[in-house]
Amino acid sequence: MSKQLDNQEQITQWFNNTYTKRGFWYLRPIKAYYIYLELLEAKADQKLLDIACGLGRLLEASQDYKVEPYGIDISDVAISKAKERFPDFNLQVANAERLPFDDNTFDLITCIGSLERMVNTDDALKEMYRVGNKQSKYCFLVRNSETTSWQFFKTFLGMKNEKGHQDAKNLKEWTSIFKTAGFDVIDVYPDQYPLMKKARRKYLWLKKVNYKEVIKSHEPIEKANEFLFILKKHD
Template sequence: MRREDLQLRYNEWHRQRLGEAPDIDPRQLAFFDWLLDLVHPAPSADLLDVACGQGEFLSYAAGRGLRVSGVDLSDLAVEAARRRVPAAEVRVGEAESLPFEADSFDLVSCLGSLEHFPDPVASAREMQRVLKPSGEALIFVPNLFFLGHIWFGLRRGTQPTEGGQSFSEVYRSSEGWRDLLVQAGLTVREFHPWNHIYATNRVSPAATRFWNLVSRAVPRNGAYAFAFICTRG
C-alpha cells in the first residue's frame, strides 16, 4: 500500500476517535505504569514514541518527568498529540525513515504498532539508529499464538486483527518477533508477557473477564502480547 493511501486510512481511523477520551483511563494508566517500570528511565531522559497516535503515552511520560518526542504517519494524530502535549516535539513521518538525528534518544518506545508497519525490519532498524549508544528500545507487540488469536484463525481462516486496522497488520510469535528485532540489529535483553486484554474490539466483555482471571496460569509464550526491551546491537 502506498504511503499516501496508508496515511488516508490512518487519518480516517483517528478522525473517528478524536475527542473520544481526552484523559488517560485507569486501564491505560496501569499499562503505562507497567511499561515504564520495566525500563526505569532516568529523570528527564529523552523519549521518542514511534507511532505516537494522539499522544496518550507522550502525555503520561511527560508527567513522569521525561522529555518527550513523537512521530506518526497521520498528520491528524500529530495535530491532536501537539494539542495534548504542547511541550512535546511531534512530527509527521514514517517509521521506516524517522525524521530525527542518530544517537538522539535514551528511550524509544513503539507500543502496539510494529505489527502495522509495511516494513517492520526497516522500522526497527531506524529505532536502533536514533537510540543513544546506551539507550533502550521498548517494543510492545501482539502474540500470534495467544489462545484467542488461534481461535480467531480457526473460526475465520485468517490471521487475527484488533483495533480496526486490519488493512495493515501482521502478527508473530515471541520467537518470530525476537528474530525480527535481531535481524534489524537490536539486541533483545529481555521480554515480558502481558495478559490483560482491553484493546481488542473483537472479544466479548465476558470472555475478556474470563481470560484476565485465568491468564496467570498461561505459559509466557501463550500470552496476549509481549514487551521486548532491546539495546543497540
C-alpha cells in the same frame, strides 16, 4: 505508484479515520502506559521517542518521569489532536521507516502495538536502532500469532484488518527479528494491561492495583496475546 507507497497511504487513511471517529476510545487508559516507562527505568532529562505515538498517551504519562518527550505518527489527524493537548511536546508527522532525527539522539525508544502494522519492519527497526544512542533502551509491544483469536478469527475467518495492515508473529519469530536487527533482549513479558484488568476484577475495592508493577501470569509466555519486549543495542 509503488505497491508499498499505496499500502502506506491506505494505512495512513485508516488511522486518520480511526482517530477522527474514535479518538481516545481507540486507546488504553493512561494508567496502562506507566509500566513501559517503569520497565525502561525512565529518568529525568532523558530523551524519549514514542513511535506511532497516536494521541500522546504514553508521552503524557512520561511527564511524571520528567523526560524530554518526542513523538511521531503517520496520522496527521493524531498529531494534530496531540498538539492541541500538548503544545510543548516535540511532535511531528513522520514515517517510522524514515525517522527525521540524527543518529544517536534518544535514550529511550518505544513502539506500542504498532510495529506489526508497518509496511517494512526491517527498515523501521534499522531507523530505530540508528536514532538510539549507545546506552538506549527500547520497549516494543507486539502481537502474538499463536493465540486462538489470531489463528481462528483473524486468519481462518479472514477478519484481519487489512486496511490497517494488522499482522502478528510468534515469540520465536519476534525474537529472531530483533536479534537480526542488532538488538539484545533484556526481558520479555506478557502484555500487562489484560493482567491489570484481571487483577482489578479479582480485588475489586479490597486491594488497589499497582499499574507500575509487573503482574505475573500463570500461563506460559508463548500464550500471551501480545509480547512486551525490553531491548538494548547489541554490545
